[in-house]
Amino acid sequence: MIEFTTWDILRNLLLAARWTVVLSLVSFVGGGIVGLVLLFLRISKRKSARAFAKYYIELFQGTPLLMQLFIAFFGLGLFGIDVPAWLAAGLALILWTAAFLGEIWRGCVEAIGKGQWEASASLGMGRLQQMRFVILPQAMRIAVPPTVGFSVQVIKGTALTSIIGFVELSKAGTVVTNATFQPFTVYGLVALIYFALCWPLSKSSQILERKLNVAHRNH
């Protein structure tokens, strides 16, 4: 039987962790773009747009991410597309991330006083200009800490993609366990790698929140 050193295990896990990082970045950036669209729909003047965004968010926040992954994986196949795991994983994670970011950002936009909207409207600004020049610059300040905090959820969410067969850190953990029969060491190391990825983000989110605690300053 081949002997595996801890270094062998760690090296292979770290190689796979690259895919966790890539998938997290793709999901976060893609989810951010879709989330911004959702935000605009959610605070739109049109009732139908608001309702759409509301139900979208309700649907994605009210169902397990794992189910969304399964549906993306098997559902896209119905259209005759051969779906590789990375595509289903990326798509589901982007849509899921968007729902949460859209809702977080809506809270931040709504925290901006009504007077700001009225003032900018009185300057003859259109809806988009109001958002671009007045509301978003202020809302972004409040939005930074929870957004950074949510990125931790995205990284942890990528672990589920291992279940539909995308090879990232968690999947590598299973594969390496099957080769080495050392689940304690392997999953312990996997957990530590996730921790090393997530903890700096959690911590900076907390620090940012303390620094930019504008939302609660008036209470």
Next chain:
Amino acid sequence: MNYQFDFGWLFEYYPQIVKGIAITIELIAVGGVAGISLGIVCAWVRALGPAWLKPVVAAYVELIRNTPFLIQLFFIFFGLPSLGLQLGELQAANLAMVVNLGAYSSEIIRAGIQATPRGQFEAGASLAMSPFETFRHVVLVPSLERIWPALSSQVVIVMLGSAVVSQIAAEDLTFAANFIQSRTFRAFEAYIVSTAVYLLLAILLRQLLAMVGWAIFPKRAAR
């Protein structure tokens, strides 16, 4: 798209689905109650407890909050047996959910405790209450009331996260969906149905927690 939807299997396989729903509910019932209890203890330690215990609890909370639930589950189910702790899949799933919710809820509850005005503690002390009695009777309930909405959301998130326990063969709702799709090859329908059930469960759980909130904090209902 030339796909014919077929939900005919529902009649044959609904016992599996019902059983899966029952197990998912059991998991969140046990996980919810025990997890929040653990969270209260941990929040007490971090806010008011003995100094030597604080870093231990802080490490536990940070470790759990920064690793995926799936890995916690695998570690408990596959990893712990090498320390001599062999758990069945349901026990492991329950333990993982308690440990997970315990960490998250402790942070939420701690925020509620720290928002308690100092005067409350002093008022308790002036009534000759011990620090523990003050915590129990004066601090805890208003703290919980303050953070109840956030705590409810977290319980719902953990319930949805429990879909993952099918991966260690705990026979929850997701397990039932996987079972049905492997038998009928109706993957899309099986997952759509179970997703709808999860959505319904999430909505019901949210309602239930709101009602529990009204029951425990009657002051709020009167307002």
